[in-house]
Amino acid sequence: MKLNWSDVTPRVDYLDRRAFMVAGMAAGMAGLAPPAMALTGRPSALSTDEKPNTIAEITNYNNFYEFGTGKEDPARNAGSLTTDPWSVEIGGMVERPGSYSVADLAPENALEERIYRLRCVEAWSMVIPWIGVPLAAVLNKIGVQPGAKFVAFETLMRPEEMPGQQRAILDWPYREGLRIDEAMHPLTILATGLYSDPLPNQNGAPIRLVVPWKYGFKSIKSVVRITLTDQQPSCTWQDMQPQEYGFYANVNPQVDHPRWSQATERRVGSGLFAGRQDTLPFNGYADQVASLYQGMDLAKNY
Template structure:
């Protein structure tokens, strides 16, 4: 299928597995296009607004859900991690080459205490918690995952970000010896993501080090990944090696590749369709233990169901513009 044909796919069809494979094939097409960047919006910030901070009780209400958990076997074998291949099962097979210890993270930019720090020191003093969050992929599928980890804000505050720190940028490891997918020019490696500083400090944002009570598997972003439950899954960057406080909006991988389809904010919003498929519903991934998936289609909720906790962050913003 070529790009012209792919763009003609009806919204009712694009959520099928065959269409996700078409999306992967499109990566090669996009990679051959002229470079796209955030030029012209690097300093973009939301309009001033009075935001009511989320209360501790509101935050705690978002830390768990009574929805059925996605099976561990499905969480760990149905993944997007293009550094290890573009197929859903590729990461679980190929990511065993990822060495997760020792692991260091560089902290840089607009902060008083920058430096390179070992993972165990980065997390020292933070209390490990379990949070059960919904994960909504931009492709139209979702899971419910019990994560282990620490609040991102508790880690970031230790580095004393300055008043100039308006955004937080994250970078994934990019090692061709460990990550065979880097040999394919699909994304402008390394993978990069970012949040506005108030988003990064929100109590829902989590640095995950495990899931289902076990250490985080390589294919799920070991040893350290971000979890931002009200945004599409590609915002929850994996295998983090760099955190930078910046004054300007940082470039991010998918937005850099195709900004018309993947916005910087990328909040889950059923009223804003992806240019090539609807976002009104999603396939909740479930399995039978034998590798066969039986997705259940459900309605997508604004902010992935976390509106009570995060809607105030975007008061006064045009949520369609800031997709």
């Protein structure tokens, strides 16, 4: 049975979440969104029935190098990011190129709730209740030309608001890409919300990619450009360290990172004595996506 987040999150956790947000706003904590109308997404059969992490865990432990390299840096530094107004430039091999607002891409009446596992390449994991729309629905509305084979994504470049970009930590702006069949897969979404609230800045506001069977770095945040192309796009981590970060980045417990094992993972928030859990092929989504890679050597196409 597939559940939505309110079914699997104990009420006390939900009330703690609200209390945390109110207290955070009162204290001026960076990156938490101001009070806003709740987002409502239709429950999806594609959601996991695993218990989601709390809002505090999700918003205070993550990677977003544009705001710093520490896990708490995004929450500490993201409050300066301006997310309204926002537009996403969509171009390349599409029928209707142009500049689109978040509401254009993810209208309220199209939102779905997707409770997904997240597996970081650093061997930690979470369960996150996203609110968003299938990327395929967006691309179908834009009109994909027949020759398009890949989708390229680019993050905002604004060093005056994103202090991490003031240093050459990465080759800015951050870039990622998917093969067209990966982009069109029903699991792939553009997320605009977390639990029932708009995305916090530190989690990729106002719109980000979520591809749950791939390592987290593929799910690019704060997207400002989407380009359809017939060439494999440039990807930031792959370009910087190709021996460690491949284009596909599918979760694969049998292919280790050169500096650590990928066979197990630590679930954030599971407690000091919970131990590690086995990592599942394709992060547990093999039944849905393994056919995309039939005949490929996933040790070479990592």
